[in-house]
Amino acid sequence: MVASSAEAVADIPNGATLMLGGFGLCGIPENLIAALVSRGVKDLHTISNNMGVDGFGMGLMLDAGMIASHIGSYVGENKLLEQLVIAGKLQVTLIPQGTLAERIRAGGAGIPAFYTPAGFGTVVAEGKESREFDGKHYIMERWLKADFALIKAWKGDRHGNLVYRKTARNFNPMMATAARITIAEVEELVEPGDLPPDSIMTPGIYVNRILKGEQYQHRIERLTVSRMHGGAGGSACVFAPTPNPESRPL
Amino acid sequence: MPPSDTGIDKRSLIIRRAARELRDGFYVNLGIGMPTLVANYVPAGMEVVLQSENGMLGIGPFPPAGTEDSDLINASKETVTELPGTSFFSSADSFAMIRGGHIDLSILGAMEVDQEGNLANWMVPGKVVKGMGGAMDLVASARRVIVAMEHTTKTGESKLLKKCTLPITGLKVVDTVITELGFFRLTPQGLLLVELAPGATVEQVRASTAADLQIAQGIITWPN
Numbered sequence: 001m002v003a004s005s006a007e008a009v010a011d012i013p014n015g016a017t018l019m020l021g022g023f024g025l026c027g028i029p030e031n032l033i034a035a036l037v038s039r040g041v042k043d044l045h046t047i048s049n050n051m052g053v054d055g056f057g058m059g060l061m062l063d064a065g066m067i068a069s070h071i072g073s074y075v076g077e078n079k080l081l082e083q084l085v086i087a088g089k090l091q092v093t094l095i096p097q098g099t100l101a102e103r104i105r106a107g108g109a110g111i112p113a114f115y116t117p118a119g120f121g122t123v124v125a126e127g128k129e130s131r132e133f134d135g136k137h138y139i140m141e142r143w144l145k146a147d148f149a150l151i152k153a154w155k156g157d158r159h160g161n162l163v164y165r166k167t168a169r170n171f172n173p174m175m176a177t178a179a180r181i182t183i184a185e186v187e188e189l190v191e192p193g194d195l196p197p198d199s200i201m202t203p204g205i206y207v208n209r210i211l212k213g214e215q216y217q218h219r220i221e222r223l224t225v226s227r228m229h230g231g232a233g234g235s236a237c238v239f240a241p242t243p244n245p246e247s248r249p250l
Numbered sequence: 251m252p253p254s255d256t257g258i259d260k261r262s263l264i265i266r267r268a269a270r271e272l273r274d275g276f277y278v279n280l281g282i283g284m285p286t287l288v289a290n291y292v293p294a295g296m297e298v299v300l301q302s303e304n305g306m307l308g309i310g311p312f313p314p315a316g317t318e319d320s321d322l323i324n325a326s327k328e329t330v331t332e333l334p335g336t337s338f339f340s341s342a343d344s345f346a347m348i349r350g351g352h353i354d355l356s357i358l359g360a361m362e363v364d365q366e367g368n369l370a371n372w373m374v375p376g377k378v379v380k381g382m383g384g385a386m387d388l389v390a391s392a393r394r395v396i397v398a399m400e401h402t403t404k405t406g407e408s409k410l411l412k413k414c415t416l417p418i419t420g421l422k423v424v425d426t427v428i429t430e431l432g433f434f435r436l437t438p439q440g441l442l443l444v445e446l447a448p449g450a451t452v453e454q455v456r457a458s459t460a461a462d463l464q465i466a467q468g469i470i471t472w473p474n
Binding site: 023024025026027049072073074075076082085086094095096097098099100101102104105116117118119120121122123124137154164165166167168169170171172173174218219220221222223224225226 | 302303304305306311312313314315318319320321322323324325326327328329330332338339340341342344345346348349368378379380381382383384385386387390391417418419420421422
């Protein structure tokens, strides 16, 4: 157990490889990110599905010029990232989201490589071994590991047992397993025994440091609310997006 | 009545036809944009479970204003709700169920589809690349991949091509294409026009399609 986010990230050196949990702004270790930005660590190699948004989450690390390279699956929410990539100041490697998830899982599970159909015949397959199994084509992907994983859970105890909430789970459980040092920030730090053993999603063996996050903003990237729908048919509410200038279909 | 030129009417035609491919008990992943709207046309009495690749089965409608939850989003990062029977899981579990072939149907948009069933929908060379997200995993492994898209680009160029010109998302992965002009299947013999949209003609489809086109025997017009 550590007392603060600052203490938790105090030994992360320049040039370290970091995994950061979250999908969009959901389930990101926002306090640990803030502490890293305060410390001003440089030349980090980050692994995370996204890259936050301009001004929040990993976007703060981009603003501070802390990231040298990034592996993720979708980085469409940052204007600054575009500028840095075009200027050659940031190397971004984009890989299929399922491949990212499985490479991290493999890293934590001692599986150095595996075959996946995702990306066969595309630029993702370039330079990779491919094989046919039972008439279908697959490419070989390697495991991913990191020096540190920064993850976020809903509840945790001092053994490091973790419970995530709703879709804030996403990449956090795999990242917890795939780093030399895993640091978990939680919204509620509870006593051992408070979490029902059957409900624990990440067993404490994977977690080296745990802390209660100082502050949670509960940011929403794309607020969509329903308009009630009076027409005939099965559903009472409409899925159509509410007008939202931030919302940007693919 | 000929199809209207307005984008909204085109999209409505496409979405409603795509919804008719749903079957009771299906687990379905809907792509960002127009495919998401298929959820509004699930036939009454039919149960379809929507999967979100960020780790959720059983996506409910958008929440009433004021009840939104920052921990409850879909793959477009929009706030959604739970339904009775909803489950949450990790991204690794989510893509295990996708790669494992457990998703019955994936409906997604496209920039180009060619007559071999190749799909391009993730990058345009020269523009900033945002990433493929989960699209490559989905198209490689869903039991059936339906592309729901407008037939032509904004400048009137066919999106159904002999060969994709953009970098592809998946090789020979498309089963069905639905546009405002017709319903097409990818067959070993190539692109087959199976149904016409209300008001569309075979000649009109031929004139708007760059791909080599086969016409099904006994072609019908789908009821509006």
